[in-house]
Amino acid sequence: MPSKPCPRLWDISPTVAPDAPIFPGDEPYSLRWTARLSPGCPVNLSAITMSPHVGAHADAPLHYANDAPAIADVPLDSYLGRCRVIHAIGAAPLVTVEHLQHAEEGLPPRVLVRCCERADTRWNPAFTAYAPEAVEWLAARGVRLIGIDTPSVDPADSKVLSSHQQLRRHDLRVLENLVLDDVPEGDYELIALPLKLQGACASPVRAVLRELK
Structure with a gap:
C-alpha cells in the first residue's frame, strides 16, 4: 500500500540573525566560535548571546x-495543540474585537493573528499590537494562548x-514575532515549545503549524 503523505508543515519562525529586528536597546543575536575543527580538535563549537525576545x-x-x-516554570500545554490563524491584515494600530469576530465560531484554545502582508525584517516602531x-474578548471565549506576527502585543x-x-489577569500565554506570511486563515496544530531557561523572562521558540488531518 502507498504510504500516506505527511501533514504539511508551516515554519512560522523568522531566522535568528545579527540583523534580526529588536526593540532598541535589546541584546542582539551574536555568535562566536569557541572551538573549530582542526587536527587537534574534533568539533566545531559555538557560543551565543542574545535577548530571549529575538x-x-x-x-x-x-x-x-x-x-x-x-519561562522554565510555565506549563507547556498551551504551546501545543489546535490553533486558529485569523487574518487581520492591515489592522492598525491595534487588532480589535471587530477584526476577530468573523472567526469566532468554535474558537480553539490558541489564536494567532496575522496583521502583516509580509512580516517586517527591520525594526518598525509603528507595528500593530492587540x-x-x-485580549479580554479572546480569554472570555476560552482562548489560552494568543500570538501575533509583530514584535509585541x-x-x-x-x-x-x-x-x-x-x-x-487571565493567565494567558503569548507568542510574538511570528511569520504568518504564507499561512491561510484556518485551523492547524501549533507546536511552539519554549526552552526551559531558568529564571528567564522569555524563550525563543521554533514555532510551526501542522496541517490537521
Missing part, C-alpha cells in the same frame, strides 16, 4: 509582573503594557 518567542509572566513565573479589549511606546496585563 525572533519568535514566548514571553513568561515574569516579563510583565514581578514574582510571576519565569487592543486590550481584544503592546505598542512600542506603551509604558503600561495594557495587553500584557490582560495576559497576566
